[in-house]
Amino acid sequence: MFGIGGFELFLILLFGFLIFGPEKLPQIANTIGKAIARFRTAQEEMSGQLKMDDFMDKESDQPFKNPLDVIEGAASKAKEGADAARTKADAATDKVIEHTDSFAARKAAYDAARRERKEAEAKAAKEAEEARAKAEAKAKAKEDPKTEVAPKKAASAADDDAPTASDASAKEVS
8 A cells, every 4th residue: 555564554643643632533534534535536537538438449450549539529529519509599699689670660660659649649638628618718708798809809890890991082082
């Protein structure tokens, strides 16, 4: 084990016992055991990886493949996957843009129709208010005709009472 004999291992444990004490020595041994187990697991995993088909081909004349060729093959596979993903992403982006454009067009049409409807409602409300005001004015005029005379009627009545130029010339002739 690591080129250490039994006597050397005994001395290491003795000094560890003296330095760390009897309480800490089992915890330290447990930690070292776990570290060695992890190291062995990583070593076995690396051996398994090297024995995989990527680096070894048991049936061929040359059982070990060139690692650079394997890396280039993996890179080309990754590039193909990235290109396929990019194509899918571009297609999805195009669909989103189409949907956004159609949504924007629908929203613009809806806003225009809503604006026209509001304008028509406002115009109808204004006309109704004017009609109501005229009806109130008529009703008020019927109740008390002397109090309120429309400005047009007053102006036309004043024009009717004023002598015209032809009337004045007729008076001078006579």
